[in-house]
Amino acid sequence: MNGAALLALLRSYIDEPDQTFVTDANAQSYIQQGYREFRNRVMSCNPSTYTASVTLALSNVDSYDLALAANPVRILGASTLTNPRLMMLLNVRKVEAGSGDELRVLKGVPSRQALQTNPDGYFLDGSVLRFPEKQTGSYSVSYVPVTPTITFGAADAEFDDMTDWHDLIVLYAAKSYLIRDGGENPMLMSQMTIREGDLMRYIAERDVEAPMYVNEVYHTLDEGW
Numbered sequence: 001m002n003g004a005a006l007l008a009l010l011r012s013y014i015d016e017p018d019q020t021f022v023t024d025a026n027a028q029s030y031i032q033q034g035y036r037e038f039r040n041r042v043m044s045c046n047p048s049t050y051t052a053s054v055t056l057a058l059s060n061v062d063s064y065d066l067a068l069a070a071n072p073v074r075i076l077g078a079s080t081l082t083n084p085r086l087m088m089l090l091n092v093r094k095v096e097a098g099s100g101d102e103l104r105v106l107k108g109v110p111s112r113q114a115l116q117t118n119p120d121g122y123f124l125d126g127s128v129l130r131f132p133e134k135q136t137g138s139y140s141v142s143y144v145p146v147t148p149t150i151t152f153g154a155a156d157a158e159f160d161d162m163t164d165w166h167d168l169i170v171l172y173a174a175k176s177y178l179i180r181d182g183g184e185n186p187m188l189m190s191q192m193t194i195r196e197g198d199l200m201r202y203i204a205e206r207d208v209e210a211p212m213y214v215n216e217v218y219h220t221l222d223e224g225w
Contacts, residue, residue: 001166003152003159006031009167013174013188014181022177028152034173036147041196042162045203047090047144050160054083055095056129056139067127075143076127084145092122092129097138106131106139165199168192 001009007027016022042049054073056064066086067077075086094104109121115132123130129141150159171192178185 001158001163001169002154002156003031003150004154004156006150006166006170006173007152009170010173010177013170014177024152027173028150030173030176031152031169032147032150033176034169034171035150037172038162038165038169039147041168041199042203043088043144045200046207047088048142049162049203050144051090051142052084052145053140053142055100056141057097058135058137058139060134060136062131062134063125064129065127066129075141075145084148086143087146088144089124090142090144093140093142094135095138095140100138100140102140103137162199165195165202168195168199171195 007024010027010031011017011022014022016027039050054075056073058064064073065071066073066075067079068074069077069079072082074080074082075084089108091108092106093102094106095102104120106120106122107118109115109118109123112123112125112130115121115123115130119132121132148159171188174185174188175192178188
């Protein structure tokens, strides 16, 4: 579904066919919140679904500020960004310049102190990516970007690759509307639970090389939502 289809489906679900009580701006805000919740649900099963990456060219440095205006790659901070904004850092790898072939995988650590005992570590200290010693070469940074804004023109294209599950975005959006409306909709909540289970099973079966996520998904499904 594109943004226009999501908007039409939401109006159908909440029985507000025009803008008398729910303006398009209201409806779009619910859909945007629904998309955030949808992406978070997908990432709880497999964070790499929405992966972006940038490559840092390091030259004898032990840190790189991802927000510094003078740096060629900026994915944090108030300066104009060169790539989508970082929400969750996934991994850092040293790669071959040009080909991008992986040379070394670095391990994320929880503090600057932990870097002292891990020569292959990295730590994101605010906006600064820190290393235990000076680095030279190309480093690929994989991360989950912040949720992009859905646009709602009739001609807009699909905005991610999970289109068969975008009805969940509308179900989440309708749930947000119910907070304002002060109502309850057991059928909507039941359908949401069913579709969440379907989505998690789909990701588990699709990502056959990610058994850690498969085990987590089925454990969650067994417990119920």
